Amino acid sequence: MRPFQLLSVQQADEVAQCASFDDAAELTVTSPAQFLAGGTNLLDLMKLGVMTPERLVDISPLTAAHSAIEANSDGLKLGAFAHMSDAADHPVLRRDYPVIAQSLWKAASPQLRNMATLGGNVLQRTRCLYFRDTSWQACNKRAPGSGCAAKEGVNRRLAVLGVSEHCIANYPGDFAIALVALGAEVEIVGTSGQTRRMPFEQLHRLPGDTPHLETALRPGDLIVAFHVPAGAWTRRSLYLKIRDRASYDFALASAAVALEFDAQGVVQQARIGLGGFVAKPWRAHEAEAALVGKRIDEGSANLAADAALAGAVVSGENAFKPELGRRTLVRALLEAAALPEVS
Template sequence: MRPFALEMADTPAAATNYATQSAGTYLAGGTVLLDLMKLDVIEPQTLVDINALADTYGAIEADDDGITLGALVRMAEAERHPAIRRDYPVIRDALWQAASPQLRNMASLGGNVLQRTRCSYFRDVSWPECNKRAPGSGCAAIGGNNRRLAVLGVSDHCIASYPGDFANALVALGAEVGLRSADGSERRVPFEDLHRLPGDTPEMETNLVPGELITAFHVPAGPWTRRSLYRKVRDRTSYDFALASAVVALHLEDGVVAAARIGLGGVAATPWRAHEAEAALTGRPLDEAAAEHAAEAAFAGAVTHGGNDFKPELGRRTLVRALLEAAAMEVLP
């Protein structure tokens, strides 16, 4: 860890000013940021502590149009919220299966969606090759140990996997993310546009402009949100990242899929929405054959690198399981 300045922001304007003028990095729960600073992976000159903005960005509000989650809501708070438990079970599922209770008590939702990859070669600076950490240096994971790394959305420059859970629910449910820029203007963009594919610039992980602050997530209501779940498959029963996970939200009419929202985790470079799988299901009765057809579509573009050769198969099975379980859910009217 290197010396750094710590600025305490007590208003949104102060936060974006610090972030813009001092090239500051926002600090909320710190569960990823401080970890990577101690490992010398990142060396921010200035941290801008935004925890005092919880009055502005720390609420959960639900109405008929959907639910809005403030960026400074802690993961543990959201997981316990009655509207989420009742109307958006997939969000609760994705939250409580992440990390440990201690980490979920600290981690903010805004920080959580920006979680960095767990790729060993990214997190250990003694490896010279990592295009994400040192652009142009190469990718040690290709040809190295890549069991946990991505098979969807990867490039020849980076196969890092996005490790989070919650963001997969947001992307599948068509959420929007609220942003505040340094000049005080606010905008909303589709959550699906927040993260960037690695391509040949894996060091650029999001489309945020410098100083921009995530303020909230807006999840639209829909007839599929109550029939929704998150199926996470991992080596350990708890406190483990997904080897493969699936978000499924279904609107069924007489057993036929009227609408499907599908996300994938643990297998992709970014939070991943499986549009092809959604299209494959729509209008069909949800049976095992339909689920397998959708899963095939979801992983049609998978690229593997040895250690993660099993992931497309595990990912397909995980999605099939999630689809069949969601179809069988007892759902409130």
């Protein structure tokens, strides 16, 4: 690991002075200053030489101020510094927002969940082998303009939705898939000290011709909370994760589903997020629209899944993923529809 300066910040609005973040610059994997939360992704990438920050800003002193988990009639607020395990085991989330609790509980390992934060989790980097191994020169995400070794290489785990000719990396996380399905917002404190909110769906960017720009964040932007609006659908919700190993593995395909029925069992609202085979946390708007006004059965679930996967583009080894994604969504919809009514 290369030498770096370790700084610490005591208040969110002090971030700018602390690390001299450059307002004009883009936030990329090679930005000179990076926040350190649980460190489970960042330190990993520093050891691999993928990230080589000159300044690390330890934000753990902000934990007490930004880790509360609060629910009321308007919805849910999740402090970004809460540990994954705090949210996964929270009784209110397990009852009223099971899709969120399950997405966290099925992620990583108990040790990692105890260490990692919600904010760090949504910003984790792709597990694309060529991105993580600097002996490969061609990786547009790590070295813009260098090419993409994965397109013709080992790409079984990579994405089929949202990809571009410049990058087919998949977004690896689980929690973000639940957040995008439920229409969450992310709360950010910028280097000016001003707070702003944006739809979570806009936080991550598609690769296009700039795969090194992964989010809408600017250098020094600190995520402090996630806000999930209340809705009758959040209780009838689940997260289905398909992976090679039953635990401690990233998703090959996943679906976050939340449904609201009328008294006759007809869909009033459907919220669907997809993961594992997508370039960024993916809201399946077309599939949601296809379900409204219908009962959930094999036929309607398959039509919705067809709509969700219509734009899939495969790249060799990952040719099985559109079908796996389709089946994952169909199964998630049928399982969510069969859940008992929660009063």
